[in-house]
Amino acid sequence: MSKRSGNALGLATPIRAWAQRSAFVFFFALAIVLLVLGRASTPAVERVRTAVNDAIAPVLELATSPVATVSDAIVSGRELMEVRATNEALRQENERLLQWRAAAQRLEDENRMLRELNELTIEPRTRYITARVIGDQGGAFVRSVLVSAGARDGVAKGQAALTGRGLAGRVAETGRRAARILLVTDMNSRVPVLVGNARDRAVLAGDNSPNPELLYFSPGVQIRVGDRVVTSGHGGAFPSGLPIGVVTDVRENDVRVEPYVDWSHLEFLRLVDYELPRILSSPEDGLVKGGGLPRQVTPSAAISGDAAASATGESSGAVIQADGAVSEQAQ
Amino acid sequence: MKFSLWQRLDAIARSMFPVTATLLLIMASMVPLRIPELAPIIPSLSLIAVYYWTIHRPDLMPIWAVFVIGVAQDLLSGSMLGVASIALLVVRHLVISQARFFTSASFVVIWSIFALVAFLAFFVMWILTSLLTATLVEHSSATFQYLMTLAVYPGFTWLFVHGQRLFLR
Numbered sequence: 388m389s390k391r392s393g394n395a396l397g398l399a400t401p402i403r404a405w406a407q408r409s410a411f412v413f414f415f416a417l418a419i420v421l422l423v424l425g426r427a428s429t430p431a432v433e434r435v436r437t438a439v440n441d442a443i444a445p446v447l448e449l450a451t452s453p454v455a456t457v458s459d460a461i462v463s464g465r466e467l468m469e470v471r472a473t474n475e476a477l478r479q480e481n482e483r484l485l486q487w488r489a490a491a492q493r494l495e496d497e498n499r500m501l502r503e504l505n506e507l508t509i510e511p512r513t514r515y516i517t518a519r520v521i522g523d524q525g526g527a528f529v530r531s532v533l534v535s536a537g538a539r540d541g542v543a544k545g546q547a548a549l550t551g552r553g554l555a556g557r558v559a560e561t562g563r564r565a566a567r568i569l570l571v572t573d574m575n576s577r578v579p580v581l582v583g584n585a586r587d588r589a590v591l592a593g594d595n596s597p598n599p600e601l602l603y604f605s606p607g608v609q610i611r612v613g614d615r616v617v618t619s620g621h622g623g624a625f626p627s628g629l630p631i632g633v634v635t636d637v638r639e640n641d642v643r644v645e646p647y648v649d650w651s652h653l654e655f656l657r658l659v660d661y662e663l664p665r666i667l668s669s670p671e672d673g674l675v676k677g678g679g680l681p682r683q684v685t686p687s688a689a690i691s692g693d694a695a696a697s698a699t700g701e702s703s704g705a706v707i708q709a710d711g712a713v714s715e716q717a718q
Numbered sequence: 719m720k721f722s723l724w725q726r727l728d729a730i731a732r733s734m735f736p737v738t739a740t741l742l743l744i745m746a747s748m749v750p751l752r753i754p755e756l757a758p759i760i761p762s763l764s765l766i767a768v769y770y771w772t773i774h775r776p777d778l779m780p781i782w783a784v785f786v787i788g789v790a791q792d793l794l795s796g797s798m799l800g801v802a803s804i805a806l807l808v809v810r811h812l813v814i815s816q817a818r819f820f821t822s823a824s825f826v827v828i829w830s831i832f833a834l835v836a837f838l839a840f841f842v843m844w845i846l847t848s849l850l851t852a853t854l855v856e857h858s859s860a861t862f863q864y865l866m867t868l869a870v871y872p873g874f875t876w877l878f879v880h881g882q883r884l885f886l887r
Contacts, residue, residue, distance in 0.1 A: 407781075411811050414785045418803035421789065425799030426850055432799060439793045443745065450749045522794070523750040524757040527840075527860035528847045529797040533748070559796075567796050574851055595758075595856045651755060 437562035440522075440533060444565035447521040448535050455654075513626055516540050516658040521565070530573035530595055531556070534656055537564040545624050547659040553630040553647035554578070554618060555656055568656060571631065571646055572599055579621040580631060583614035591616060591631060591644060598635060601642040612637055616644050626659060735885040736778045737787070739878075740767035744791050759862040761870045764791050765839055768806050769832055770878045772813040773820045775886065784810045801846045805839040812838070825875070833868055840864045 425432050466473065518540070522533025536542050538561050546558045548568045556576065559569035569576055576593035582601065589604035604610065614634040620627025636643035721729070743763040750757070764787050771779035788803025795802075812835055813820065820828065840860055848855045 407814060410781045411807065414781055415804065415807055417785065418788065418800045418807060420800075421803065422798065422800030422846070422850070425792075436793055436796075436799075439790075443748075443794060446745060447748060450746070454749055454751060520750055522748045523760070524795075526760060526762065526795050526797065527758060527863040528801070528843060528855065529795055530758070531796040532750075533796070574853060574855065594853070595859065650757075651753070653750070 433560060436567075437560050437565075440560065440565040440567060441537065441562035444521060444533070444535055444537075444562070447533065448519070451519065451521050514541075514660045516542055516546075516660060518542070518566070518656055518658060520653045520656060524570070528595070530570040530576075530593065531559065532568050532570065532653060532656075534566050534568055534658075535564070536658065537562045537566050539563050541660055542566045542658055543660070547618070547625040547629060548656040549629065549659060550648050550653065550656060552649065553632060554625070555646075555648045555653065557624065558658060566658075570650075571648075572597060572650075578625070578631070579619045580616050581619045581627075582608075582610055582616050582634065585609075586619075588619060588621070589616075597650070598643040598645055601634070601644060604642075610634055610637055610642055629659075732885045733778055735881060736767070736771040736775060736878075737783045739881060740764055740771070740787050741790055743767060743874075744787070744794060748794055758859045759866050761867040762836075762839075762863060763867075763870075763874065764788070764802065764806065765809065765836055765867055766832075766871055766874045767878070768809055769813060769835060770875055772810045773817075773828065774878075774882065776814060776817065778886070779810070781807070781810060798847060798850055801843050801850075804846060805842045808842055809835055809839050825872075829871055829875075832871055836864060836867055 421432075516536055518534035518536035520532050521535045524530055524532060534542075534548075542558055542561050544558050544561050548555045548557060554571060556568045556570040556573070557578075558566050560567040570593070571578055571591060572593045572595060574593055574595045576591075576599070578591040580589050580591045580601070581587065582589050582604065585608075587604055587608045587610070589601045589608075589610075591599050592602045593599040601610065601616070612634055616631045616634065618625040618627055618629040618631060630647055632644045632646035632648075634642060635645040740763075747760050747763050768779060768784055768787060772784075784806050785803050788801075788806040789799065791797075791802040791806075792799045820831075823831070840863070844855060844857060844860050
């Protein structure tokens with residue numbers, strides 16, 4: 388090493404300065420080229436991204452497990468302290484949820500009958516892929532996470548990513564064994580939604596802040612604090628009726644929504660494979676989707692669940708889902 | 719003096735320590751730590767690493783490596799490609815152009831200069847992201863990320879100093 392630095396010092400200063408400057412200019416220009424290529428979402432750039440995600444996934448998966456162990460140990464220690472109170476609260480909640488479940492089943496039956504009367508086309512079949520979050524949001528300028536499931540597990544671009552509480556985001560890139568989820572808070576995220584009991588149409592737009600904004604609703608529409616925001620299913624990207632959050636702030640030209648998802652405890656995400664022609668996917672994604680049976684990457688019982696939120700989902704899987712969450716909480 | 723093959727391989731491995739350590743740190747900062755609200759303001763370790771090594775061993779943090787580190791950072795975090803590279807290249811250029819000054823500077827001075835340089839780097843990233851998305855990107859998490867980076871700088875400097883003693887002597 389000393390030899391090389393000796394050489395560098397031996398060079399005449401102007402030549403060295405010139406070499407340094409031209410190297411700087413060269414790499415600076417290269418970075419700008421990358422910037423432009425990335426902005427134009429060139430397929431080559433996307434392929435590199437997914438390849439890197441795939442390569443990094445096993446490493447991150449390995450690194451995630453000790454963190455999970457430590458964090459689980461802390462949580463279980465804390466839970467041990469208040470096990471009696473929690474038990475009582477859960478018993479009460481369980482009773483309440485059983486009533487909800489009965490109500491949901493009754494409504495579902497009624498719904499099915501009414502649909503039959505109306506000859507409405509049945510909701511498309513949905514299936515879930517559960518994936519562990521292995522890469523966190525990397526800094527101030529982006530809101531996305533990496534999950535440990537990819538094309539081989541049936542993940543395709545455009546699928547909705549859910550936690551037990553509600554919609555977290557959508558699949559933006561799919562590698563073979565890893566996928567990147569663009570969260571609803573990211574500034575590139577736009578989700579068509581329905582607001583409140585009146586089910587007014589709007590678009591939920593992220594801006595990297597914790598509370599995304601509602602855009603493009605009709606001027607006459609009354610939006611109040613506390614209105615529920617759910618996916619509308621317009622555009623065919625998401626199933627309709629997935630809970631997203633509640634309106635927390637209504638001001639002139641600025642309506643804010645607080646998502647149900649607890650961003651600091653994103654541990655598992657369920658990706659919804661919604662079998663409708665999707666406008667957000669490209670033709671080759673369709674090929675990937677067709678292959679293979681649903682594959683559970685991790686046991687779905689491990690999903691941290693807010694059963695009340697999932698029981699409101701409209702797909703036929705919702706009841707079973709609420710069931711699983713109840714049994715998990717009763718343990 | 720002639721070196722054996724192993725000695726040469728050993729020397730190469732040692733000289734790769736700064737770049738390898740930086741790439742590992744970028745990966746480590748991606749691991750979900752499940753600490754509430756930490757993820758968006760996770761300190762930018764690549765910034766600290768590039769600053770430190772450019773001051774102390776610029777020969778082991780060549781300009782192409784800085785570029786590669788920036789690309790790796792952007793690819794792993796899912797942010798826009800090229801943004802981190804540009805910020806890190808600016809940092810390296812600033813440090814190299816004032817190399818003479820840093821040779822005699824104390825730790826506190828170097829840390830203070832880092833406050834300025836890191837601010838500039840975050841400002842560059844913020845401006846570029848805003849330009850590319852044609853919106854004024856919300857700046858509070860960038861500000862917090864900057865402050866976090868500043869706060870953890872001494873800790874990582876300590877790590878690098880020990881790494882330098884251990885691997886580079």
